[in-house]
Amino acid sequence: MLFCLFRIMPGDPTVLMLHGDLRVEDRQYFLARWGLNQPMYKQYVIYVKNFLMGDYGGSFYYNKPVIDVLGEKIVNSVVLMGTSIVIAIFLGGLLGALFGWRRSGWMEKIGITGALVLRSMPIYWMGILILSAFSFWLGWFPGRGMHSLTFSAKSFLANYFSLDFLKHLVLPLLCAIFSYLSDPLMIMRSSILEVYGEDFIEMAKAKGLKEWEVMIKHGMRNAILPLITYTSLLVGFAFGGQLLLEIVFSWPGIGREMVLAVSHQDYPVCQASFFLTAMVVIVMNLVIDILYVYLDPRIAYGKRY
Amino acid sequence: MLSKSRTHEWIIYWRRIEEVLRIIFKDSLGATGFIFLGVFIVIAIFAPHIAPFDPFEVLYDHHGAIIRFHPPSRDFWFGTTQFGHDVFSQVIHGSRVAIAVGFLSALCIVLIGTNIGLISGYYGGWIDGFLMRTTDVFYGIPFLPFAIVLISLSKPSIGMVVLVISLLMWRTTARVIRSQVLTLRERKFVHAARSSGASDLKIIYLHIGPNILSMTFLYMAFGISWGVLGEASLSFIGLGDPYLVSWGRMLNEVFISGRMMRAWWWTLPPGACISLLVVGCFMIGRAFEEVANPRLKRE
Numbered sequence: 330m331l332f333c334l335f336r337i338m339p340g341d342p343t344v345l346m347l348h349g350d351l352r353v354e355d356r357q358y359f360l361a362r363w364g365l366n367q368p369m370y371k372q373y374v375i376y377v378k379n380f381l382m383g384d385y386g387g388s389f390y391y392n393k394p395v396i397d398v399l400g401e402k403i404v405n406s407v408v409l410m411g412t413s414i415v416i417a418i419f420l421g422g423l424l425g426a427l428f429g430w431r432r433s434g435w436m437e438k439i440g441i442t443g444a445l446v447l448r449s450m451p452i453y454w455m456g457i458l459i460l461s462a463f464s465f466w467l468g469w470f471p472g473r474g475m476h477s478l479t480f481s482a483k484s485f486l487a488n489y490f491s492l493d494f495l496k497h498l499v500l501p502l503l504c505a506i507f508s509y510l511s512d513p514l515m516i517m518r519s520s521i522l523e524v525y526g527e528d529f530i531e532m533a534k535a536k537g538l539k540e541w542e543v544m545i546k547h548g549m550r551n552a553i554l555p556l557i558t559y560t561s562l563l564v565g566f567a568f569g570g571q572l573l574l575e576i577v578f579s580w581p582g583i584g585r586e587m588v589l590a591v592s593h594q595d596y597p598v599c600q601a602s603f604f605l606t607a608m609v610v611i612v613m614n615l616v617i618d619i620l621y622v623y624l625d626p627r628i629a630y631g632k633r634y
Numbered sequence: 635m636l637s638k639s640r641t642h643e644w645i646i647y648w649r650r651i652e653e654v655l656r657i658i659f660k661d662s663l664g665a666t667g668f669i670f671l672g673v674f675i676v677i678a679i680f681a682p683h684i685a686p687f688d689p690f691e692v693l694y695d696h697h698g699a700i701i702r703f704h705p706p707s708r709d710f711w712f713g714t715t716q717f718g719h720d721v722f723s724q725v726i727h728g729s730r731v732a733i734a735v736g737f738l739s740a741l742c743i744v745l746i747g748t749n750i751g752l753i754s755g756y757y758g759g760w761i762d763g764f765l766m767r768t769t770d771v772f773y774g775i776p777f778l779p780f781a782i783v784l785i786s787l788s789k790p791s792i793g794m795v796v797l798v799i800s801l802l803m804w805r806t807t808a809r810v811i812r813s814q815v816l817t818l819r820e821r822k823f824v825h826a827a828r829s830s831g832a833s834d835l836k837i838i839y840l841h842i843g844p845n846i847l848s849m850t851f852l853y854m855a856f857g858i859s860w861g862v863l864g865e866a867s868l869s870f871i872g873l874g875d876p877y878l879v880s881w882g883r884m885l886n887e888v889f890i891s892g893r894m895m896r897a898w899w900w901t902l903p904p905g906a907c908i909s910l911l912v913v914g915c916f917m918i919g920r921a922f923e924e925v926a927n928p929r930l931k932r933e
């Protein structure tokens with residue numbers, strides 16, 4: 330758990346270091362805001378305090394407080410990312426377990442090659458292909474954004490559970506899942522392979538359980554741990570991929586906002602979105618660490634064993 | 635007498651490299667991957683001779699109009715772009731950037747990661763603790779957002795791209811090498827070396843070093859793939875080097891032009907090349923997986 334505490338800290342120092350450089354470039358705005366007499370370090374302190382309390386300053390481009398700009402977008406991003414990660418891990422885990430359990434020649438080979446290929450394809454390329462195939466050629470799904478132009482949400486929940494939203498969600502979700510599928514698959518496969526030789530599996534088989542029951546109940550329960558470790562890695566990695574997906578599908582999320590901010594030279598938004606991104610990653614890692622402790626009694630009851 | 639033993643010691647590295655190459659070629663996947671990589675390297679080296687046109691050359695037809703969005707034809711094997719550039723030439727020249735960035739960043743990743751792993755694993759104690767905390771810092775940072783912030787602070791260029799990729803991607807290498815070193819450290823030959831009076835540096839680089847070489851090669855292969863993907867992602871966003879053609883940049887141009895679905899001849903090649911190169915690297919990596927984890931061998 331100490332591990333986690335240390336990990337929370339890193340989010341801030343890097344962000345802090347960058348503020349100084351950007352500050353100097355936009356003298357007018359900041360001079361007006363902070364006053365000439367304030368020495369640099371004092372400005373730092375105030376800035377950090379503001380940041381931690383959620384006040385990110387005003388956006389240059391939008392002429393609105395940054396929180397307004399980013400607030401909704403975080404939820405949008407998390408919705409897409411969270412769903413895709415959860416599904417990818419479940420599906421990847423299941424398929425990996427399948428491939429590990431039965432070493433049947435051709436199915437395994439195809440599966441592994443497929444996983445390898447999916448992993449190597451750049452996410453945005455796959456996104457463009459999927460977009461072309463399903464939106465352009467077949468016309469099954471809308472091509473951009475989170476809602477149709479004529480849509481207006483009645484309430485917060487309606488925003489995210491309407492059919493319109495789901496229709497828009499399908500393609501980016503599909504793309505994300507395909508992209509993130511292969512690593513969990515391979516990890517699950519190798520850990521199932523390791524578990525397979527263990528005695529308790531023989532025992533379960535001897536008890537007369539059906540093959541798939543053995544696999545799911547006994548095999549997967551024990552093989553799942555490396556997968557959880559991988560999940561925290563995936564969260565960090567997925568944010569990057571998320572960014573690219575948001576651009577391709579014009580999904581109004583934080584990643585896309587950050588890129589737009591850079592091209593508009595809108596520094597407050599840029600800094601704030603990076604900060605928020607890092608925060609979300611760290612929080613998610615924390616959650617996963619807690620989950621890991623909950624699932625693996627060896628860590629929790631360390632001393633007793 | 636002294637020089638003979640010196641050369642003898644360093645020959646170990648050469649033998650290990652041979653062993654590594656043998657491992658790669660024994661596995662059919664690994665050999666295929668190596669061939670993929672080799673093909674791209676050759677293309678990259680001979681790019682100006684293979685490409686029929688300059689990648690930034692605007693092409694005119696005999697009426698004097700710019701040839702835009704031309705589908706593949708006998709003159710332009712992969713068709714033309716929105717700006718009248720030949721896609722095939724762009725793809726060929728793009729391989730140069732890909733290979734260069736891939737190898738450079740892979741080298742840096744491996745150098746940084748291996749050394750940190752070696753030093754951290756061998757010395758242990760507070761050095762280990764300090765170095766591992768540092769790597770944890772880099773662990774928490776998502777790659778693309780940080781890369782965007784870094785590059786936006788300075789001019790986008792290929793140097794920056796390599797720098798950013800190297801800075802962020804060495805983490806896994808360091809971790810893995812460190813755990814390998816930890817197991818190797820307690821082995822008899824290290825004890826023997828230490829008791830015969832070898833200095834710490836010697837032990838690290840002459841005795842432990844060659845034994846982790848296969849891991850190093852593995853991460854070199856992965857490093858190339860990360861470098862290529864990272865560079866392509868950054869270029870796709872528009873933060874790559876503006877003076878060079880790269881596959882990511884081609885995808886960016888397609889996407890911006892809005893014709894990505896119709897101009898399939900422009901969309902497919904760069905993405906396919908990226909995928910092939912990365913698949914090649916992963917296949918090489920797979921060859922090592924069988925060695926590292928013998929239980930995966932097919933019985």
